[in-house]
Amino acid sequence: MLFNSYIFILAFLPLTLIIYFLLGRLPEKNSFNKIFLVLASFVFYGYNHPGYVPIIAGSIVINYLLSQQMLNSNKKALRLALLLIGITGNLGVLFLFKYHDFFAENLNHAFSLHLPLNHWVLPLGISFFTFQQLSYVIDSYTHKVPKYHFLDYSLFVTFFPQLIAGPIVLHSEIVPQFADPKNRHFRSESFAPGLFAFARGLFKKVIVADTFAVAVNAGFGAAHSLNTAEAWFVAVGYTLQLYFDFSGYCDMATGIGLMFNIRIPMNFNSPYKSLNIREFWQRWHMTLSRFLTNYIYFPLGGSRKGLPRTCLNLLIVFLVSGLWHGAGWLFLLWGLMHGIASVLYRLFRKQYDALHPALQWIMTFTFVVIAWIFFRATALQDALAIVKSMFMMDFSPIRTEITSAFALPGGFHPGYNAIYMLLWYILSLGACLGLRNNYENTMSFRPTLWNAALTVILIVYSVLSLSGVSVFLYFNF
Amino acid sequence: MSIKKWCGLTLGPLILFFLLCIVLIAWIDPFQAYHLATEYLPPVDKTSQVYSNPGIARNYPYDSAIVGTSVTENFHPSYMNSRLGGQFIKLCTSAGTVHNHAVLLDIAFRTHSLRRIVYGLDVYSLVGESNEVTYPLPDYLYTDTFTDDAPYWFNKSVWGTFIPKCLKTWGQTQDESFRDKMYNWANQDEYSVGAIEYTALFESPKQVHTQDAFLEKARNNIETNLLPFITAYPETHFDIFFPPYSAAEWSNMESKGTLEALLALRPLCYDLLSRYENVTLYDFSVRESWVLHGRNYKDTTHYGEWINDAITDCIAGGEEIVIAQETLLDNNDKLRTWAHALHDAGRWIFESD
Known part of the structure; x- marks a missing residue:
């Protein structure tokens, strides 16, 4: 279920x-x-x-x-x-x-x-x-x-x-x-923040993640023919989809747990705000990182056995993480990429931390976006094709299969879809970077008329969006 | 605000909203899943056919039905009532498979006592898996239970598109002509040689399917999706017909390399269906005054509504009944000859008017 x-x-x-x-x-x-x-x-x-x-x-x-x-x-x-x-x-x-x-x-x-x-x-x-x-x-x-x-x-x-x-x-x-x-x-003191968290998580999953999913599926389905703008929209789109999907699920889990008076630990702490890869893993799927640290990294010796061994331990942990996410070479490759990035950060931390924070964020976010392509792709060739397209400087028009995912209901002219798409990306990324994360909001919950109304609206809109009528335009019968 | 008040302020409206959705959908019911629309004209639309069909099958009064793909959608139930007797309804699915038709027949036979089924048998509808449907079916509208209908009650398209359509025609009621207009696309296109040639293919096939390529699947389809109704309801008469595609459609099959494989399905249908007393099989595929005249077609497959009426007349008059497999084999020879002639010419070579 x-x-x-x-x-x-x-x-x-x-x-x-x-x-x-x-x-x-x-x-x-x-x-x-x-x-x-x-x-x-x-x-x-x-x-x-x-x-x-x-x-x-x-x-x-x-x-x-x-x-x-x-x-x-x-x-x-x-x-x-x-x-x-x-x-x-x-x-x-x-x-x-x-x-x-x-x-x-x-x-x-x-x-x-x-x-x-x-x-x-x-x-x-x-x-x-x-x-x-x-x-x-x-x-x-x-x-x-x-x-x-x-x-x-x-x-x-x-x-x-x-x-x-x-x-x-x-x-x-x-x-x-x-x-x-x-x-x-x-206890209504637990139930209320639980319901609030559940509503926000449901909205993140049903409305935000599932909308990006349509564009991302279209993009990965045409991995070998994307132009530069499409490749970036697809890659960043998947980055946002994955975050809103998984963190939305975790928000719902946190919320339901609270409804039963059970406090489930935080799993996401605004990971895309991270300025380096180490911080990213302290904010993304935090309970997995904690498990791997406590039960693999530390038993291997952690950072206590010298720099080479520390680097090796980091690589092992991230390879295990890759394999944990799925049985496939691309998951291993994704884990290896993060492992190498973590080792590099370990080796050049001083120099990296001296960079301007904006540059640090751009480097971290770009790396995460590119690595997710390998996580999502079903074949290495597809992933490489998308990465190549991202830097090909081919700025031909964006295909409608991608933009139509963001179409507003009501039959507006499809020409506007690209604008809606841009708004979706800006608002979603803005939410990831500018808003407090949901867990913090939940734990510091204060009952107000505003968040009561927001909870009702988010649940109603999400539930109504769980199903639609697929219109089949069989033009030639 | 107290936390208890907050809970009341959220749960109260949520429960009220969900209950209101159920009550309003049960009352307005744009897909007529629970009852016939009496206050408005229901949005019966080809593009959302799989949603409106189960309600039509379940809730309209009828004792006879037209079943088939788009080539059956221009039948006029009122004319069929007058020529064949009874009260007809359309249970059509554009581009549907025989399984599409079977799920509708299942509802129809469960909810009505039927005397006659006029069934358009497209060879294309036989070549898929026996449980294959052209478009995903909204299962919740096809079951008899109320408890799985949440996707209908809480559905953004139903509330955003279909309820407003109902409200626009509020106060109007369905008359007898509504059934004739249902899914009818007759007046939307031009009927001409140009229209045929626009959709005709005159290419060399990339792959030629052997004669037996679709036989097993077609047999399975008929045994699973058609024969169970024929045998379970011997008092219902099944008038099953091969539709009169234009000769160019058979040429298209030649271009796709499926001509022989699809022609081979026709004698198979005869084998499987002709043994039942409550089945009459018709073959309109070679009726030259129809299929060799460009003015009858909007593309290679689809004929004008006057042909549907003419088919009704033929059924009423007992014309074009197939009484021996040889007839179908002879007809196949004709279709093959036309297909090859058109394919070789690369254009329409028969009558243009």
Whole structure:
């Protein structure tokens, strides 16, 4: 189920909230509200693919049992064995579903082998719930975590707002909140900012990101014939689409979490305001950066083992990040690009920081835009063609497939679409650079008539925009 | 402002708005999904046909239907009522596949007792997968349940375009002529040799499809999308006809390398359909007074509405009925000869008037 769907907004979310808080009114010794929320999360998760549910349910049970065994044991050898089982088991499942075919295909190609391909459908959010549980398993080995009730642990993994696309929450952030009896009851102090965040996130996803998506899809579909202006509009368009899509989703997750009195950590902090690549990764998908730092970069030695080793560690972390985003060479390449950029920043930080901030921003933003092309493209040739077009200085007219994505409703002359497009880019980029980010707005929420009206308008407009009537102009019948 | 008041100020209008949307759509109902429009003229438009068709199939009173692609859209139900009896309705989908027609027939048979179906069978509509539709269908309008209709109630196009269209004709009511005008495109174009030649192709095919190229898919399509209705409703008579494309359309097939593959589908249709007592198969493809005259066509495929009326007369008079497969094979020979002659000449060589 998606947040931006009728079934979720009009039925699942209101019903789940009402039933959860009604069950929360029962005496505290009862955990029916949590049982219900776990079951509701399974419904959310398996709505389109019920076959996914046993995978996540099995993963929860096994990881919980392993962790409890480690927490109960003082024998380091046993804990180490259990830790290895936990890590290989989690990564093994992730590998089988997500990476097996990628590696098998490449090995077959490189060595003329005939390794069979699984062609398995990737369970939704497997990368997220695998990483979340890995963090608990690893921390259980070092006895850094308390013993959690199984229901609280299950909610930490399955809690539907963050289940499919993160943020990657840590057990220590979420489980105590579920264990806190105060959170059993409806609180308008949480619900109001939650609804406010949800409305803004929904608007970012449905109206902004999905509008850019139309132009971007048209552009990437014609990657080899773009002129310079088109290539820049497509590349920057994807940069904006991705941000509004993912951060919109995270805003919705934050908002829904708050409606349930659960504070989900910040995942985006206006990343396109960054002046260098290090700052970018401190602001973009922050919970992934945190995970990779804590569980890969630091164990590799971080920056404590000399400059060459630090640079190597950075490259490894970004290659893992690339592979985490998807099983493909272009994701690896994208990760490598960011890794190299991070190493260069590390090596020439003094000189770079001495540049004018405007120049720093232009360099960082341009690099991010170009790197996203490789992230989005389905073939290296397509990505290279777009990058080449960006610097070809061919300023022929922009095709209507791109400009028409920004057409206003009401049948205005299509000649105006290029102007609307320009406005969309200016306003969207301006919002990324000039406005406070949504998380900060949510956490410092003050009830006013203005933001009540804004919330209503954003939700109404977004819900009405979830579907339209496709007019088929079959001119020749 | 207190936080509780804020919650009330947002949730109240939101709930009210969503309820109001449902009530107003259920009342105005621009696609007639719930009831026939009685207060205004419904926006029945070719460009949004897949949205208006299910409501037409479900809610109009009728006992006979015209089913097919754009070449069936100019039939006049009023004339068919007078010539064939009964009360006709159009269930047409421009460029539709047989599956498009099947989903409409399914609604029609579930909601009405039908005595006659006049079905235009385009060979093109048989060559796709059996569940293939030309345009994505808005499933929520095709199901009988109310609970999946949210995309209809909360839809920017419905509110922004279709409701205003309804309001513009508020106070007017549908009369009998409304059914004749429904989807009719007859008076929008010029009918001439020039119009035919504008859409005619006289090229060498890039790839020639073999005779059996589409046979399996066509068989599957007929068995999945047509025969189930014929066998389930023996009391309903199916008048199935091959439409009279201009001779140039067969030449176009030659240019695309599909002529033999598409001609081969016609005897197959006879094989599969002629064994049922409630089916009459007609072949109007070789009616020379129609298909060899330029004045009848707006392009290689589409004929004027007078041909639709003439087809109605033929069905009423029992003309052009195919009673043996040999007839179709002979007709195929004629079509092949015309196609080759036109293709070789590179222009229209038959009557211009």
